[in-house]
Amino acid sequence: MNICVFLSAADLDERYTRPAREFAELLGKGGHTLVWGGSDVGLMKVVADGVAAAGGKLVGISVEFLHTKARAAADEMVVAKDLAERKALLLGRSDAVVIMVGGTGTLDEATEILELKKHGLTDKPVVLLNTDGFYDGLKQQFQRMEAEGFLPVPLTDLVFFAEDGVGALAFLEESAGIR
Template sequence: MVNNPYSICVFCGSRDGGKPAYAEAAEQFGSAIAHKGWRLVYGAGDVGLMGRIARAAQGSSAQTFGVIPIHLFEREVGKRDLSTFVITENMHERKKVMYMNSDAIVVMPGGAGTLDEFFEILTWRQLALHNKPIVLLNIEGFWDPLLSLINHVIAEGFAEQDIRDFIQVADDVPALVDLLSKAST
């Protein structure tokens, strides 16, 4: 039986965003994944933060598992030189394959797609469909408004406190790696 490495599903932007710190964090985290002997599971794009984290992970000899829906193959420039490359029919199947092949979920800065991925994984956790760690990489406070919104939803009675308790927050890559290291043991 082959032992699979601890696998980190990373949801992040297909753009670099407006601050250099986002790209730097993606590259730093990609390298850290490799140095820890973990596997990167991500959206298989070769653009934006997705491309940066994958290239950094590959450059440090990490296993990479990419999943991309056929309709985004050209738009996100599907990165074919990954350890594992999967093409799905749609976005929902992409999220499911990424989730099923990971042990923890990291959400880096990103746009509407990243938010969709985060909320689906959080909802699955709320419904007790999984118990995987969910960590927001809150570079330069990027996710502060989201955390305020979640606290507002709780305060207004639309969710219990446990929904916030399901989310861990790391303000930088070393803190993120520390949280994931503790979860992986």
């Protein structure tokens, strides 16, 4: 599968990098392709390194204003003109989406894919990888949105919340009929 991963390019604590590295290793060993923001810094680098070391393929989608941080050793690197084009290319090149820890850019990417799913414009499986409880508050907010009628479809139709990489990948592979 081509798995798009939305995540931070920041240098983060081991409590985030260790699970990210473990998930990346699972992707690579499973023969999956990482489709990601293309950066060779921070958590993006950790995941790309892990996938590559485990034998997976790397497809980066960078953006013009960040092209100097793009990974030179990717199997393929595309440079988009802006963030909107980058998101479209990331989603267009992927079979599934995993949302890992990140800041406002990651949150923007996450809400866009969920909005597309809500309107039936994509049926790609989406996993929110809740490393170290990072997204507990967001999960609670989504549950409130559902309970109070803001979501026209069940939350479980939009996103799967996984507590670890094993659960995330198992859900994706099951969704694709691999397991």
